[in-house]
Amino acid sequence: MAKPLTPDICVIGAGNGGLAVAMGAAANGAKVVLVDRLTPKENLARGDLASAAFIAAGQQVQTIRKDSTFVAAHTEHEVDFKAVMAHVGDVVSGASPAVFPARLATLGITFIHGQALFVSRSRLMAGEAEIRARRYVLATGSKPIVPAIAGIEEIGCLTADSVFELGRRPGHLVILGGDAAALELAQAFHRLGSQVTLLAEERVLADEDPEMVSVVVRQLRQEGVAIKEGFKVASVERRGKTGVKVLREGEYAEAIDGSHLLVAMGRAADIEGLDLKKARVALKDGVVDVSAMLRTTNRRIYAIGDVTGARSAQAARRQAERVLRALLFRLPAKDRTPVSRVVRTDPELARVGLSEAEARRRYKRLTIVRWPFAENDLARATGRTDGHVKLVVARSGQLLGVTIAGANAAELIGIWALALSKGLTLRDMAFSVPPHPTTGEIGKSAAMAYFGAKAQSPLRRGIVRLLRLFG
Template identity: 40%
Template sequence: MNRIETDICIIGAGSGGLSIAAGAVQMGARVVLIEGGEMGGDCLNAGCIPSKALIAAAKAAQAMRDGAKFGITPSEPQVDFGAVKDHVAKVIETIAPVDSQERFEGLGVQVIRAWARFTGPDEVEAGGQVIKARRFVVATGSRPFVPPIPGVDTVPYLTNETIFALRDRPDHLLVIGGGPIGMEMAQAHRRLGCKVTVIEGAKAFGRDDPEMAAVVLANLRAEGVEILEDAPVTALSGRAGAITVTLQDGRAVQGSHLLMAVGRKVHLEGLNLDAAGIKHDRKGVTVGPDLRSTNRRVYAVGDAAGGLQFTHVAGYHAGIVIRQIVLGLPAKATTRHIPWVTYTDPELAQVGLTEAEARKAHGAALTVLRQEFHHNDRAQAEGKAQGLLKVMVVKGRPIGVSIAGPVAGELIGLWAFAIASRAKISAIAGMVAPYPTLGEISKRAAGAYFSPKLFDNPMLKRVVRLVQRVLP
């Protein structure tokens, strides 16, 4: 076998692996990048990018139905489902060169397109080559989890890895799983003309603030998405075009297509981590706050690190690891400032603690600020006045923000910055936001923190009356 010696060997060419490879090689490190699948990983090829492209097409279709409130005659869109998938493929094709093997080789990274396995604490084998490195990074991401439901091996089903290749519109899409992936795909397919039923064993959007989730669920149901909660699945049966999902209460739900969206499992199969002394479990590689594994040569980032499964978390982890293995500086990861977004309409966004988590952690010290979108002039003008923003504040600083409303994913960025920088709520209240914008809702929420001190303060009112008497 050919032997390669390098400074850094990265396993996985998704968001985290690519970020580390690009940063490290441009700062002078020797880098080997190993990828057995597609460059760009799940996000580019089967996750963030295709789903958002599909959602954009669905939004355009829905706009044709929603014209009446603006004085425009609504019409039912004529959806060419195959052409929609061409749009999705084109978006992927446009972005792909940024993540391509050619680009990274141009930067100086040695790219090996093969599956990797550890053969010792400081070596991996891939594509007939042995790579010995001073540091390794496991950035293998995750894949859809398919639960062992009786009958699952007898019926055809889709996952996020296969649904974007479907060119014929499903008559009735059954979605098992009421989390972000399931709900995004449910609404998008409903807007593109499919009948859709979501089946969730517990509560839809179970990780999010229930009050926020209710805002989104109400709109999905209003658009015709059937959502069955507290409905565990006990069996699957049928064939292509005629699938039956049997629920615990005996109900049978029938549809033409089935999407599994019940979560993801970390992709560590075949890595032979035990040979390198790397502790791991079903959640991922066991790492400390510095993202270093039980083998001090080996780090893990993104989904492989066993925490929050978001592309932007993998990118954040990349920066933590680069500081350590490229620059030799200490760095630790935290999750307190990490936002996440579900791109339904309205969107659902969160950063920091939810209200329930904040009350449990801080009790009476917590102040909850609320601002509804129907008080926002831009939201009224856009006909998007449904929604709510909540800010959890302790000792004058925001510790969590929940938003359900239009462009919540854009609005959450300000609060993620505020929490990351430990800014006081007064900094947001003192911001001048352009009028009329949806962003004003954040300033108004922050300003509400001071309203009781200004408007319900008898002492202040006496001072003001005195000032008014003595002012010339």
């Protein structure tokens, strides 16, 4: 039998977070083994990069259609769906050489393609390889949840992981779910020529501010995406040779016919096959239980990303940075830096910090400040005026959270994430000088609106009148 591998760190999972830990540790001279049953390229093909490429293709088609405003004669543009999927593949392939096993080896990382299995608190098997690492990092991510709906096992379904394997464009895509992936894919497929019906048990994006979500939902409906909220599925069945029928539960009988079924009803921690019991790693509410230091109930094992319940690539990467500090430099991994959340529809929805509802549960008095895209010069020039910025401010003037619904919200939220992490004040934001004309000025305008409201107070107006007396 081959000699056991004894790295400083063994990372289990080659997704965003796992790669960040492995590369960061290797760059600092640590001996690293990276294990995954998927190759890094296969992880990329299922991740945010593939989704972003697909969404971008839909947005490009929409842009071409909008440009017809300035063209005398307009003909409908037929979408080449095979070319779209080839584009997604090219984007993934363009990024994947950086994480090929041979490339990882040049960085000092040993990649093992196989299922990881703990055999004790400190030993791991991956295929024929035995690993005895000083520390382990669980970064196995998540997998789509497919609920136990009557008939779904018989007819099968697409998920957010498998949908990019489609060879033909769906005629009528029926999507079950109302999370970010559901809305993103609904809009992208509709823009690429599919009829789309989205069925959600409760309101879509239930964790986000309803006021801001309405901006996104309104646009999707205007484009032609059918969105039915409060739709609880009773069963699904085959319609004809290849189609599907979704039946509604309850007194209002309703059936939705489609050509393809996609389930986007959340994700669950991907811990299948790891045998975490032998590693003495406890679970809590279906995810790996970690401390504020990201350490599991086994002190030799840390966990990051979706497997801990952190539901975004940016959260996983931030946790990767924290774990590296703990593993390499023995520095505290505690961190209260807020991580932004993004829904990549068009218009986009982005948030950092507390929503209004979350803030009202913690604070007695709040100030809510809004500023519309329609008041921004560049937004008007480009015709992207839907949406607004919403600031949640404590009585003391402390900025608690920011939500943006509008064009390029994912880019605009970055400066607010920095402001919250560094404790910048609204005065700092109001006195910033963004270039003109840009949509970045919307944030400055929102901050200035806060002080504009304060300027109406009798005390401030009295001070101004008094100072007039001195010339």
